[in-house]
Amino acid sequence: xxxxxxxxxxxxxxxxxxxxxxxxxxxxxxxxxxxxxxxxxxxxxxxxxxxxxxxxxxxxxxxxxxxxxxxxxxxxxxxxxxxxxxxxxxxxxxxxxxxxxxxxxxxxxxxxxxxxxxxxxxxxxxxxxxxxxxxxxxxxxxxxxxxxxxxxxxxxxxxxxxxxxxxxxxxxxxxxxxxxxxxxxxxxxxxxxxxxxxxxxxxxxxxxxxxxxxxxxxxxxxxxxxxxxxxxxxxxxxxxxxxxxxxxxxxxxxxxxxxxxxxxxxxxxxxxxxxxxxxxxxxxxxxxxxxxxx
Amino acid sequence: xxxxxxxxxxxxxxxxxxxxxxxxxxxxxxxxxxxxxxxxxxxxxxxxxxxxxxxxxxxxxxxxxxxxxxxxxxxxxxxxxxxxxxxxxxxxxxxxxxxxxxxxxxxxxxxxxxxxxxxxxxxxxxxxxxxxxxxxxxxxxxxxxxxxxxxxxxxxxxxxxxxxxxxxxxxxxxxxxxxxxxxxxxxxxxxxxxxxxxxxxxxxxxxxxxxxxxxxxxxxxxxxxxxxxxxxxxxxxxxxxxxxxxxxxxxxxxxxxxxxxxxxxxxxxxxxxxxxxxxxxxxxxxxxxxxxxxxxxxxxxxx
Numbered sequence: 001x002x003x004x005x006x007x008x009x010x011x012x013x014x015x016x017x018x019x020x021x022x023x024x025x026x027x028x029x030x031x032x033x034x035x036x037x038x039x040x041x042x043x044x045x046x047x048x049x050x051x052x053x054x055x056x057x058x059x060x061x062x063x064x065x066x067x068x069x070x071x072x073x074x075x076x077x078x079x080x081x082x083x084x085x086x087x088x089x090x091x092x093x094x095x096x097x098x099x100x101x102x103x104x105x106x107x108x109x110x111x112x113x114x115x116x117x118x119x120x121x122x123x124x125x126x127x128x129x130x131x132x133x134x135x136x137x138x139x140x141x142x143x144x145x146x147x148x149x150x151x152x153x154x155x156x157x158x159x160x161x162x163x164x165x166x167x168x169x170x171x172x173x174x175x176x177x178x179x180x181x182x183x184x185x186x187x188x189x190x191x192x193x194x195x196x197x198x199x200x201x202x203x204x205x206x207x208x209x210x211x212x213x214x215x216x217x218x219x220x221x222x223x224x225x226x227x228x229x230x231x232x233x234x235x236x237x238x239x240x241x242x243x244x245x246x247x248x249x250x251x252x253x254x255x256x257x258x259x260x261x262x263x264x265x266x267x268x269x270x271x272x273x274x275x276x277x278x279x280x281x282x283x284x285x286x287x288x289x290x291x292x293x294x
Numbered sequence: 295x296x297x298x299x300x301x302x303x304x305x306x307x308x309x310x311x312x313x314x315x316x317x318x319x320x321x322x323x324x325x326x327x328x329x330x331x332x333x334x335x336x337x338x339x340x341x342x343x344x345x346x347x348x349x350x351x352x353x354x355x356x357x358x359x360x361x362x363x364x365x366x367x368x369x370x371x372x373x374x375x376x377x378x379x380x381x382x383x384x385x386x387x388x389x390x391x392x393x394x395x396x397x398x399x400x401x402x403x404x405x406x407x408x409x410x411x412x413x414x415x416x417x418x419x420x421x422x423x424x425x426x427x428x429x430x431x432x433x434x435x436x437x438x439x440x441x442x443x444x445x446x447x448x449x450x451x452x453x454x455x456x457x458x459x460x461x462x463x464x465x466x467x468x469x470x471x472x473x474x475x476x477x478x479x480x481x482x483x484x485x486x487x488x489x490x491x492x493x494x495x496x497x498x499x500x501x502x503x504x505x506x507x508x509x510x511x512x513x514x515x516x517x518x519x520x521x522x523x524x525x526x527x528x529x530x531x532x533x534x535x536x537x538x539x540x541x542x543x544x545x546x547x548x549x550x551x552x553x554x555x556x557x558x559x560x561x562x563x564x565x566x567x568x569x570x571x572x573x574x575x576x577x578x579x580x581x582x583x584x585x586x587x588x589x590x591x592x593x594x595x596x597x
Contacts, residue, residue, distance in 0.1 A: 006479050007403045010393035014448040015409070017390065018416060021445035024429050025421025031428075042428070087321070090314050103322050105583055110325060112575045114508030116526045117568050120533025121332065130561050132331065135346030164325065169590075176591045195306040229511050233534055247423075254424040255515060267422035275418070 032265040045261075052265035061249060069245040069270075072155055073226040077219050080163045080170065085208060087167055088174035093200050104175075107168025119233035122161055123148060149238035158234060158243075177211045178204060213285050220281040246270050336360070336565035340558035343565070358559060359566030369567065371521065372528035375439075377574075379524055380506040383443045387502040388495065390447045395456035396483055399464070413450045423515070430516055441516035442506070442524070449505075452498050455592050459494040460487070497589040500582050507574060529571055533564055 032052055034045040056062050087107070094100045110118075125131050126147035134144040147153055185203045194202070228247040235243045246266060254263025303311070335343045339354030347353050363369055397403055398410055420426075426445070435441040464487055472482050488495075510526035517523060569576075 004400060004403045004479060005405075007397040007400060008405055010397035010479075010483070011405070011409055013390045014394040014453075015412065017444055017447045018413070020433065021426065021429060022416045022420065025425035026419060027421075028425030028428055029421050031425065090318055093310075094314055094318060095311055096315070100318075103318055105580075106322055107325050108583060108586070109329065109579065112504055112508075112579060113572065114510070114526055114529075116508075116510050116529045116533060117571060120529065120564060120568060121328065123534065124561070124564055125328070127561075130344045130558065132343075132346060135344075139346060164328075167321075168325065172587055172590045176587075195304060196310045197306065229509075233530065250423055251515075255427070260424045260428070264422060264424045267424065271420065271422065278418075 029264060029268055031261050032268045034261055036261040036264075038260075048261075052262050053269065055262060056266050056269065061244070064241070065244055065246050065249045068242055069226060069247075072158065072231070072242075072245060075155055076159045076162060076226065079159050080166065081212075081216065081219070083163055083167045084170035085174055085205075085212060088171040088178060088208075089200055089204055091171065091175055092178040092204060093196060104168065108172070109168075110165040111169035113165065115227075115229040115233055118161065118165055119230060122157065122234070126157070146238075148234070148236060151239045151242045154234070154239040154242050158230065162230070173215070174208055174211060177208055181207050209289070213289055217278065217281050217285055220277050332565050332568055335562065336569050338562070340562035341555060343562050344558040359562045360570070362559065362563040363566050363570055366532075368520075368523075368528050369525070369532070369570075372523055372525035373570070375522060376507060376525040379439050379442055380503055380574075382439070383506040384499055384502045386443055386447050387449070387452075388498060391449070391453050391456060391498060391502075392488070392491070392495070393483065394448060395453050396460050396464075396487055398453075399457045399460035400469075401466070413448075413453065417450050427515060436516055437519045437522065439517075439522065442509075442512050445512075446505075449502065452501055455501075455589055456494050456498060458592050459491070459497075463494075464490060493585065493588070494592075496582065496585045497592075500578070500586060501589060504575060525571055529567065532567060 028042055031042055031045065033047060033049060034042070035048050035051075036042070036045045040046075091100055091104065094103075113121075125133050128134055128144045128146040128149075131147075133147070138144055147157060181204060186199055189199050189203060226245060226247070228251060231243055231245050232248045232251065235248065247270070250263050250267045250270070253259045253266065257263075331348075334350075334352045335348055336359050337352040337355055337357070338348045339356055340358070342348055342353040394409075398406055400406065421429075430436060430441050430445065435444065468486065469482060472486060477485075508526065510524070510530055513524050513527050514530075517527070
């Protein structure tokens with residue numbers, strides 16, 4: 001059969017499901033410009049133009065949630081990015097291969113812990129009364145600290161627990177890339193009297209540049225879409241001032257308050273900013289480093 | 295790096311190696327200790343855990359925490375639900391993803407480009423939370439397990455991993471030879487491609503499986519009926535939302551002690567709960583870690 005049209009049947013289930021659950025919602029985004037009422041449906045609901053967006057930007061929540069999202073996301077990115085690269089470089093230049101395998105197996109493991117369990121562990125360890133961290137503090141004569149209730153600690157807890165959970169797994173891709181470094185470079189450098197540290201710094205690290213750029217661009221593109229799951233799980237009334245991010249706000253407004261159009265408008269604003277960031281960062285990196293996504 | 299083995303290491307290199315050894319050992323301990331601590335705490339006397347006495351080994355070995363978990367019917371129900379959702383979910387994931395990935399790996403498939411584009415777009419553009427919710431509601435999926443299974447039946451990233459696998463592992467000549475013998479695409483896929491796809495099936499099985507098992511967001515959005523809650527939502531109730539009620543009534547010393555013990559037990563049960571909820575992943579992890587990593591590498595090949 002020419003063109004292999006029968007292969008279309010292979011794709012049909014996926015196309016149907018993706019159309020229904022992905023493309024129809026994209027089409028439904030127009031409710032951001034309407035005053036959506038379930039009874040009237042998407043089409044029947046009254047058209048209100050940019051009113052929902054105006055309402056968001058005039059609300060007291062707008063600036064804090066945008067700021068919290070940006071700060072949390074940027075902090076996460078800036079802190080976790082180098083850790084993964086450094087870990088990969090160290091592992092790659094590590095002499096004890098067996099021990100290295102153990103380290104890798106262990107550092108990958110937290111990646112498979114669910115968000116709920118991860119946050120549950122944090123809350124358990126940091127609990128002011130029975131948590132192990134505070135037990136240690138108290139035994140050294142200090143005062144118990146309500147970690148989860150201190151808003152100035154919340155971001156650090158969020159970011160560094162994230163690094164704990166993901167550094168091993170994020171290093172996999174760099175570690176894999178490093179296997180592409182030709183041994184000849186190292187041999188030549190050894191002959192020239194380069195130390196191991198110099199070789200890691202001047203051979204291995206530059207070799208990772210394209211991979212790093214690619215991942216950096218992708219991460220910047222999702223800077224405002226930082227995960228709902230973990231932020232929501234770690235939220236409480238005391239840290240709300242820093243933990244309320246756009247996605248958690250969208251959830252509360254839309255699903256809990258049933259203010260559906262308003263919620264969609266905030267969500268849409270979020271995706272538009274993401275796309276702009278992705279395109280901008282891509283353009284910048286293309287200009288300065290010749291590496292880019294497209 | 296064969297040469298370096300024969301050369302004598304300089305003193306600077308020895309220093310470097312030592313420092314790396316120390317750093318990596320430190321990393322290892324930082325990652326491993328909290329996990330280890332959860333394990334030993336789950337077997338220890340609750341009061342000892344609360345008092346910070348459990349450091350390296352379980353103290354006052356007991357299975358009370360586990361017994362407590364097994365007595366909690368909501369957790370058991372959630373566990374059963376999650377097993378069902380994961381098993382069914384992964385089967386559907388594979389049934390949808392594998393054929394699509396195979397079709398898109400075929401260069402002689404006329405619709406390859408448009409369909410690939412159709413999927414690539416979804417990686418960057420989406421409808422967002424509420425529009426998706428409306429569609430799920432209008433298609434009658436609310437409060438059914440299908441809300442957790444159908445919308446994500448095809449993960450684009452996973453599909454690309456599988457497609458890359460097929461492109462590199464199923465030689466085009468094989469297809470041509472089969473065609474000459476009168477074998478059509480469907481037969482070829484079921485009798486030749488699938489039997490050769492053990493590795494990729496394992497990878498997808500695990501990626502999708504861990505995803506289903508660990509996710510709580512979709513259930514939070516779409517499942518209100520508690521009898522249908524997956525385990526992660528029940529866990530959330532116990533691990534995250536459980537506030538310790540401190541009644542202010544005056545108590546005798548014995549009552550106070552009993553209350554403290556109960557509180558500690560409640561706290562310790564959480565450690566056991568964490569272990570039990572992680573069992574499915576823990577059991578397969580050692581066997582499949584290799585495959586997981588392989589998946590990342592296949593996925594990182596730009597395609």
